[in-house]
Amino acid sequence: VLMDKRAQNEIKENRARLRPIIETIIFCGKQNIALRGHRDDGNKIEENGIFSANDGNFRALLQYRIQSSDEVLRQHMEKCNKNASYISKTIQNQIISIIGExxxxxxxxxxxxxxxxxxxxxxxxxxxxxxxxxxxxxxxxxxxxxxxxxxxxxxxxxxxxxxxxxxxxxxxxxxxxxxxxxxxxxxxxxxxxxxxxxxxxxxxxxxxxxxxxx
Missing domain, CATH: 3.30.420.40 (ATPase, nucleotide binding domain)
Known part of the structure; x- marks a missing residue:
């Protein structure tokens, strides 16, 4: 029972981390905003949770959410592993595909x-x-x-x-x-x-x- 509760909490936390990322992709789609800039694979973030360069609209909007006190997104970007940020172009395409379905x-x-x-x-x-x-x-x-x-x-x-x-x-x-x-x-x-x-x-x-x- 304890393991099940732990797993449920982990699922809940992971969904909360993904929510602002998915919402940002949906926003871009609704407004006909291209997600990517000339680069989409720059450094993740600086120490303050802000992206180090303007790497496209998607990352810029995530940065705006962080600056607007989205603490869930900030903590995710500060603490996640480099290969588990869920903001890569591959993940973007997967999310877009799922939304399309x-x-x-x-x-x-x-x-x-x-x-x-x-x-x-x-x-x-x-x-x-x-x-x-x-x-x-x-x-x-x-x-x-x-x-x-x-x-x-x-x-x-x-x-x-x-x-x-x-x-x-x-x-x-x-x-x-x-x-x-x-x-x-x-x-x-x-x-x-x-x-x-x-x-x-x-x-x-x-x-x-x-x-x-x-």
Whole structure:
């Protein structure tokens, strides 16, 4: 029992240490603030709990919290081991990934409550010259229209059949019922809008109730 209590206290303390770090990452995401500067791996802190250099927005905001009397964060940064500060770019990316998964899960739950939805997709080439499909979803919940981004999906084949299968498989993997999908919206390129081999035509052949809107 004593060991269990000790373990529970340790878990509680570790969560308290992580909270300001996670809150800062969420704040940056909400405000569209890039986390990193030209460096993100400088010295941890000076003796007073303040970072020794301006190593990006994320560290600057943590420094601001410390200066604003966040004692939990200050004590964590002063006492933690160099490899257990939880502010490295690797940890930042892991936290962002976990937050993304939680947001996606919440969106899917909302869509299930709404029942009916429309899928939206557009493509663009990223800086690495990789074709990326941006998948979004539109639904009405509590008399409010919601349009949410779901994910980017790398595309290797831009044919209508491949894009249609990409959408169908992704929606099914997300746990959504395609019988409640009432619409599909894309741009007017032939791969998407073609009435014989276009993405919308392939989807309508399998699911005639999913109407296409340009």
């Amino acid at each position: 939680l947001i996606l899960k919440q969106i899917i739950e909302e869509v299930k409550q709404a029942h009916f939805y429309t899928v939206l997709l557009d493509e663009t080439t990223d800086i690495s010259n990789v074709e990326q499909a941006s998948l979004c979803i539109r639904y009405i919940l509590n008399e409010q229209i919601h349009e949410k981004f779901l994910m980017f999906i790398p595309v290797s084949d831009r044919s209508g059949a491949c894009l249609a299968n990409l959408i169908i498989n992704t929606v099914l993997v997300l746990g959504l019922d395609l019988s409640f999908c009432v619409g599909q919206g894309y741009d007017g390129c032939s791969a998407m809008s073609g009435y014989i081999k276009g993405c919308q035509a392939v989807i309508r052949e399998k699911y005639p109730h999913i109407l296409y809107v340009h």
